[in-house]
Amino acid sequence: MNYVIVGAGPAGVIAAETLRRMDAGASIQLIGDEPEPPYSRMAIPYCLMGRVAEDGTYLRKSDRHFDGLNIEVINDRVLSVSAAAASVALGSGTTISYDRLLVATGSTPISPPIEGMDLPGVHPCWTLADYRNIAARADKGAKVVLMGAGFIGCIILEALAARGVDLTVVELENRMVPRMMNEASGGLIKRWCEQRGVRVLTSTRVEGITGGNPLAVSLSNGETLIANLVISATGVAPNTQFLEGSNVDIDPGILVNECLESSVANLFAAGDVAQGRDFSTGDYTIQAIQPTAVDHGRVAASNMTSGHEQLHRGSLNMNVLDTMGLVSTSFGAWEGVSGGESAELNAPDRFKYLNLQFHDDVLVGANTLGHINHIGVMRGLIQTGLHLGVWKDRLLDNPLCLMEAYVAATQGVGLTTKALD
Amino acid sequence: MQKSLHIDPGKCTGCVQCELACSFENEGVFNTAKSRIKVFTFHQEGRFVPYTCTQCDEAWCMQACPVDAIVINAKTGSKDIIEDRCVGCKVCTIACPFGTVNYNQDTGKVIKCDLCGGDPACASACPTAAITYIDADTTGLDRMRAWAAKTDNTAQASA
Numbered sequence: 249m250n251y252v253i254v255g256a257g258p259a260g261v262i263a264a265e266t267l268r269r270m271d272a273g274a275s276i277q278l279i280g281d282e283p284e285p286p287y288s289r290m291a292i293p294y295c296l297m298g299r300v301a302e303d304g305t306y307l308r309k310s311d312r313h314f315d316g317l318n319i320e321v322i323n324d325r326v327l328s329v330s331a332a333a334a335s336v337a338l339g340s341g342t343t344i345s346y347d348r349l350l351v352a353t354g355s356t357p358i359s360p361p362i363e364g365m366d367l368p369g370v371h372p373c374w375t376l377a378d379y380r381n382i383a384a385r386a387d388k389g390a391k392v393v394l395m396g397a398g399f400i401g402c403i404i405l406e407a408l409a410a411r412g413v414d415l416t417v418v419e420l421e422n423r424m425v426p427r428m429m430n431e432a433s434g435g436l437i438k439r440w441c442e443q444r445g446v447r448v449l450t451s452t453r454v455e456g457i458t459g460g461n462p463l464a465v466s467l468s469n470g471e472t473l474i475a476n477l478v479i480s481a482t483g484v485a486p487n488t489q490f491l492e493g494s495n496v497d498i499d500p501g502i503l504v505n506e507c508l509e510s511s512v513a514n515l516f517a518a519g520d521v522a523q524g525r526d527f528s529t530g531d532y533t534i535q536a537i538q539p540t541a542v543d544h545g546r547v548a549a550s551n552m553t554s555g556h557e558q559l560h561r562g563s564l565n566m567n568v569l570d571t572m573g574l575v576s577t578s579f580g581a582w583e584g585v586s587g588g589e590s591a592e593l594n595a596p597d598r599f600k601y602l603n604l605q606f607h608d609d610v611l612v613g614a615n616t617l618g619h620i621n622h623i624g625v626m627r628g629l630i631q632t633g634l635h636l637g638v639w640k641d642r643l644l645d646n647p648l649c650l651m652e653a654y655v656a657a658t659q660g661v662g663l664t665t666k667a668l669d
Numbered sequence: 670m671q672k673s674l675h676i677d678p679g680k681c682t683g684c685v686q687c688e689l690a691c692s693f694e695n696e697g698v699f700n701t702a703k704s705r706i707k708v709f710t711f712h713q714e715g716r717f718v719p720y721t722c723t724q725c726d727e728a729w730c731m732q733a734c735p736v737d738a739i740v741i742n743a744k745t746g747s748k749d750i751i752e753d754r755c756v757g758c759k760v761c762t763i764a765c766p767f768g769t770v771n772y773n774q775d776t777g778k779v780i781k782c783d784l785c786g787g788d789p790a791c792a793s794a795c796p797t798a799a800i801t802y803i804d805a806d807t808t809g810l811d812r813m814r815a816w817a818a819k820t821d822n823t824a825q826a827s828a
């Protein structure tokens with residue numbers, strides 16, 4: 249069996265390792281176009297903070313790891329796929345044929361259609377190459393404008409703040425992390441950052457960038473900011489261009505079924521490029537998070553192996569974010585479900601917030617802010633569909649007793665035999 | 670035979686010697702807030718439940734780690750954090766369905782139970798044998814493990 253994987257990020261690497269475990273004798277080729285050993289882009293902010301060097305982002309630490317597993321890592325770019333010929337064409341001119349193909353090509357940042365996005369000193373923060381460009385300009389005291397305060401933008405914010413730059417954040421929507429936190433908690437994150445010297449402009453748009461170093465950044469509020477560095481974190485688009493003409497259904501990610509197989513036989517997709525099943529909604533969407541990339545890589549690989557079928561019930565959408573020491577999380581259906589109930593605890597003075605969403609006596613979603621202990625239990629409660637019984641009412645009274653509720657429900661304290669069914 | 674922690678909540682008196690021993694062994698201070706094992710108190714039912722990582726086979730924390738900073742200890746089977754590699758991203762803290770990996774804001778790294786390398790201080794400190802370190806197949810962790818398996822995103826349709 250000949251497996252070819254396009255994309256050497258987390259989804260591709262986990263898939264390659266899973267394939268090796270399940271099919272000892274197969275040929276496995278892992279093709280990645282970045283001139284680095286396979287690495288994790290989500291570790292880049294920690295490089296910027298100086299917590300690790302570049303090699304701290306590598307997915308596997310031994311340079312013999314892939315050789316040792318007899319996985320051939322090819323540094324090249326796939327230009328096109330021919331499903332009819334079951335082959336991929338590489339930038340170097342070579343053609344590689346496959347029995348099963350996995351597309352794990354992730355996504356690429358998109359720039360807003362404004363003047364100046366191609367100027368030197370204007371960069372996304374997506375690759376190790378971007379990291380080097382940013383590190384070269386983000387010195388202590390440098391004036392930096394960050395476009396976008398979504399999840400990725402806020403993680404970059406943390407790294408930039410740690411470098412001691414003079415930071416202004418510009419966000420189009422009315423709050424920070426609008427797709428992860430509600431207004432109450434998103435507002436607290438903004439206030440927290442402002443109190444620590446970061447300027448946060450919400451409901452504001454960058455209209456154009458001109459100049460050299462410094463750059464001049466004009467805003468929709470009429471202001472012009474001077475900047476040594478502009479970082480754009482304004483969204484991404486899945487890398488599917490090379491699939492043109494291959495008949496793979498795309499919307500805008502690659503559409504997959506519960507086996508993570510695309511509309512074309514023997515062609516699978518995983519990670520940020522795939523529209524996989526969401527645990528909470530059952531819809532097929534792009535989640536663009538590391539744990540989902542890992543889930544996909546593992547499940548796709550298992551289905552690529554002959555004689556195996558492993559259905560993907562859906563990954564739970566979950567995020568954890570640290571903005572200058574304030575930790576926030578979101579899990580699943582944090583906006584609530586129809587007919588559900590919720591519990592909220594809002595202590596804005598202490599920067600603490602908790603929002604639990606229930607359907608019957610099952611936790612289905614949550615947001616937290618300012619809580620760092622035992623937070624994983626929310627994933628456990630949601631994903632196992634644990635019936636909380638009497639503990640649901642106790643949680644409505646006091647959402648803080650979440651861990652007690654969980655321990656009790658799994659150990660049978662004050663409960664209901666339903667707990668573990 | 671690999672050993673694991675066996676917790677018998679029925680024997681726990683809530684003295685928190687385990688928490689003190691854990692924090693001293695691992696953090697060098699007697700501070701229950703820094704313990705990797707925690708005793709939960711249920712006043713209404715009059716019960717105490719010590720609780721820590723089960724070293725589950727699924728190892729959600731290890732799978733989710735983006736930088737290979739969580740590895741299996743070959744001697745004890747525990748899932749250990751390699752501090753030098755941990756970047757403090759906290760993805761493992763939301764991935765662990767038991768909530769037993771926590772972020773330490775002082776160090777910027779995560780912490781979890783590592784069975785003290787094979788001689789868990791909590792078990793040695795427990796005066797009532799509510800926490801013991803014994804052969805893995807007699808610990809009755811199965812119930813917890815069954816629950817961990819339910820977190821799996823997949824259903825095995827055929828094998």
Ligand SMILES: Cc1cc2nc3c(=O)[nH]c(=O)nc-3n(C[C@H](O)[C@H](O)[C@H](O)COP(=O)(O)OP(=O)(O)OC[C@H]3O[C@@H](n4cnc5c(N)ncnc54)[C@H](O)[C@@H]3O)c2cc1C
Nearest residue numbers: 255257258259281290325326353354519520536537538541
């Ligand atoms: C700054 C930052 C912070 C983040 N923080 C978090 C976080 O805290 N938590 C979290 O869950 N997620 C986070 N993420 C998101 C997470 O990194 C992604 O979800 C994850 O990397 C997706 O993995 P993947 O393997 O699908 O894609 P990628 O990691 O993008 O890897 C895809 C690879 O395929 C290559 N490729 C693309 N096209 C081709 C081609 N035609 N031929 C060959 N190779 C190709 C790409 O160059 C890339 O190397 C963060 C991302 C960034 C950028």
